Amino acid sequence: MTAVYAGFWRRVAAYLIDGALLATVELVLAAGILMMAPRDLRAWANLAPVSAAISWAYFSLFESSPMRATVGKYALGLYVSDTHGDPITFRRATARYWLKILSSLSLMVGWLMTAFTPRKQALHDLLAGTLVLRNAYVPAPAGSTPGNLDEYWDGSRWLNRPRLPEEMD
Numbered sequence: 600m601t602a603v604y605a606g607f608w609r610r611v612a613a614y615l616i617d618g619a620l621l622a623t624v625e626l627v628l629a630a631g632i633l634m635m636a637p638r639d640l641r642a643w644a645n646l647a648p649v650s651a652a653i654s655w656a657y658f659s660l661f662e663s664s665p666m667r668a669t670v671g672k673y674a675l676g677l678y679v680s681d682t683h684g685d686p687i688t689f690r691r692a693t694a695r696y697w698l699k700i701l702s703s704l705s706l707m708v709g710w711l712m713t714a715f716t717p718r719k720q721a722l723h724d725l726l727a728g729t730l731v732l733r734n735a736y737v738p739a740p741a742g743s744t745p746g747n748l749d750e751y752w753d754g755s756r757w758l759n760r761p762r763l764p765e766e767m768d
Contacts, residue, residue: 602684602732604719605677607711610731616671621657625650655696663692676734684732691727698723 628646636642661669667678667686679695681687687695702709702722709722718730 601735602680603735605731605733606719607714609675609677609733610713610719610721613669613671613675613677616674617657617669618671620670621650621654624653655693658696659689659692662695663687663689672731677731678734680730680732682728682730684730687729691729695723695727695729698726701726 628649632642632646658669662679666673667680672678679687705722713719713721720730724730
């Protein structure tokens, strides 16, 4: 299995799934406020920052987790990486999330860039140094050797698996 760049429409579909999930959470919060304090304007005013914090945490935590994807991206076989294909940190995921504001403020041109850039990057991906990739099954050429299965990611760097003395011969 190899990674290829995720296209515009697949990313839109993933974002719609994530949006529906977050909208459900926000509707539950709004229903709670409606039942507990229907006339309290301060409670309603607090809904916006709480919703923004939930959205930020959702995208940043999921994209920097070992899953490397939100629920919508995972459902469609997408994941977020840095420009070298490695997992991103929470800091980079947070930057990517807040840079989406610039993609939106540019009259959505920042989002549409995904359809036209060579590596299918939106404006926020270019600025944050990230890629959205998808898992694709590509047949290996005849006579090729498989990848090195002795390496693993420990959360910050690639390491080689320790070898036993009898394996070193």
